[in-house]
């Protein structure tokens with residue numbers, strides 16, 4: 318399995334939240350790297366360490382400390398120590414200086430003189446690289462390739478983009494690569510690569526954590542000014558559900574939230590919040606003859622959330638089926654609407670948000686055993702060809718390829734309406750994120766909001782209390 322630089326950053330952040338600091342990980346990385354160097358070097362060999370100013374260089378500093386007793390080690394830093402970008406890399410640089418290990422500062426692109434080393438450690442650029450190498454890194458890569466030495470690259474050969482695997486016009490030609498935790502893109506199938514376990518707990522990948530939220534702010538340009546138009550198809554027997562759902566979408570960053578509902582309940586839905594755009598249709602509940610109009614409206618929206626408060630009348634379910642058959646976009650399916658999903662032919666990309674009972678009604682697994690439940694939910698998601706967010710004390714999110722588990726939230730959230738809020742958050746996030754990420758982040762956010770409410774006022778929370786906590790849970794200090 319490969320892991321992209323973006324996912325690696327998320328997992329690293331999640332590990333820190335699990336009390337395994339990045340500095341600990343760097344120590345493991347440097348240690349693993351030193352072991353690999355020992356395997357290719359003879360005692361007393363000259364080892365040149367070429368280090369950039371990020372954590373990739375930091376790993377190389379740690380390795381230098383491990384190796385300095387047995388080898389002739391010189392560390393070449395590309396820039397001034399004050400410009401080292403992270404505190405932990407700087408601390409490891411300071412440790413080299415304090416131990417009087419030989420260091421050089423390369424202040425001019427042409428000034429790097431490696432001498433004639435037996436081994437070069439390439440700690441120039443790692444997963445933090447953006448674009449093709451610039452100076453002085455560029456010249457350092459050329460000098461590394463020119464050396465008649467065994468080159469050991471740290472994490473990725475510098476010049477390889479660790480998100481895409483793309484190789485820049487100038488890139489290190491490594492003899493060996495020590496990559497951390499998992500293969501990075503571009504390293505698949507290479508025989509000169511060692512994957513080093515650096516002690517990241519499995520929980521950092523499995524449980525949704527603050528690192529998963531990093532993707533929300535990673536590339537603001539990618540969805541400039543457009544955080545989505547979410548359309549909620551809901552209401553009929555119930556009016557609160559679609560209103561909660563649409564308000565949650567707004568709180569989770571959607572630009573506009575529409576509620577399509579029967580006209581007798583439209584005023585009531587609007588009464589909950591003037592921010593909602595209510596689009597009534599004639600009748601007391603959703604029926605097949607409404608579908609054509611809804612499909613036309615849905616074309617101008619980014620995500621549809623279908624289900625909250627619709628009820629389960631036969632003709633309503635027929636209408637849901639007809640809608641999904643005709644719809645090709647992104648949809649979140651909740652509540653009674655879920656039961657039509659297994660048999661429906663649709664080109665839509667669905668995130669289904671059942672609780673345990675609804676999952677069973679869909680023909681999904683009934684078993685409650687934790688480990689088994691994750692596997693069974695993943696299998697069911699694969700069979701459906703859709704993404705599942707199964708709600709519970711631990712929420713399970715699966716798309717058939719990857720599975721995530723969310724453990725935020727508390728028993729107070731069994732109150733009615735919290736599921737509608739979750740569906741709305743999912744809808745908003747789904748307009749800018751992939752299905753799995755949207756569902757995972759939504760579950761985490763809904764739970765964090767619930768935890769914040771309970772922390773403030775104890776049990777007895779209302780689903781509507783969650784709404785005001787959503788922005789902080791997503792973007793505030795609690796992350």
Ligand SMILES: NC(=O)C1=CN([C@@H]2O[C@H](COP(=O)(O)OP(=O)(O)OC[C@H]3O[C@@H](n4cnc5c(N)ncnc54)[C@H](O)[C@@H]3O)[C@@H](O)[C@H]2O)[C@H](O)CC1
Pocket residue numbers: 325326328329339342343346347369370371372373374376402403441442443444445446447448449450451452454471472473497
């Ligand atoms: N993720 C983990 O669990 C761990 C990763 N470790 C190592 O850390 C690097 C990633 O470190 P980071 O500080 O994020 O970035 P880099 O060192 O790769 O580079 C940042 C550095 O480079 C400059 N820069 C960026 N792009 C360019 C460019 N095109 N040309 C020149 N310079 C560029 C940028 O300004 C910074 O100064 C990862 O690979 C691992 O090696 C740790 O081991 C901890 C655990």
Ligand SMILES: [K+]
Pocket residue numbers: 373439440441442443470471472473474475
């Ligand atoms: K590197």
